[in-house]
Amino acid sequence: MPERRRGAALEKALLDAAWEELAERGYARFTMDAVVRRAGTSPPVLYRRWPDRDQLVRAAVVHIMRESLLGIPDTGSLRGDVLALLREINATRVQLVTVMSAHLAGYYQETGTSPDDLTDPAVTARREAVGVLFDRAVDRGEIRPERLTERIKSLPFDLLRHELLTTFAPAPDHVLEEIVDTIFLPLVR
Known part of the structure; x- marks a missing residue:
């Protein structure tokens, strides 16, 4: 007989099951019943935490985003750090x-x-x-802090996301370098 899950372990199992359903079936075919079956639990256990599928979807997305945080590289340069992070996202986050x-x-x-x-x-x-x-890049004197708007900070990642969504595949490395060298870095220096 499987051990009964409680608290954080149960919540994680439910959110993992919800994410797996979303990834495999999409939102249109996502049901609370499918999550219950996948998690091996009962409907009241799920509905006590999330009364409807929209709340469960939101919770599952926040859960997976928190679990999938990448380490922040420290290569000694902004170019190296941004490229390393883009490469990691490119290699691991297409799905x-x-x-x-x-x-x-x-x-x-x-x-x-x-x-x-x-x-x-x-x-x-x-x-x-x-x-x-x-x-770190500001502290090293590589960039001017007044140029770092939220839009500029997100730009290399937004461009990579656009690339991934237009190809549904990892971007070639020369595209990552072009994003950093010809678009992003000229804006912050």
């Missing part, structure tokens, strides 16, 4: 980007939200993580 954009399109339409609403850096802790990378 995440695809699910967040393509599989959840129906969710955004039904709830009147957007991917930005689900991936709020303040909620997922991404802003603080990437902020360290830029703070």
Whole structure:
């Protein structure tokens, strides 16, 4: 007989099951019953935490975003740090980007939200993580802090996401270098 899960372990199992359902079936075919079956639990256990599928989807996305935080590289230069982070995202996050954009399109339409609403850096802790990378570059004198708007900070990552969504495959390395060298770095120096 399997051990009964409680607390954080149960919540993690439920959110992992919800994410797996989203990744495999998309939002249009996502059901609370499928999550219950996948998690091996009962409907009251799930509904006690999330009364409807939209709340469960939101919780599953925040959960996976927090779990999938990447380490922030420290190569000694802004160029090296941004390229290393883009390469890691490119190598490991194509499915995440695809699910967040393509599989959840129906969710955004039904709830009147957007991917930005689900991936709020303040909620997922991404802003603080990437902020360290830029703070180090300012401290090293590589960039001018007044040029670091939130849009500029997100630009290399937004361009990579666009590339991933137009190809549904990792971007070639020369594309990553072009994003950093010809688009991003000239804006911050």
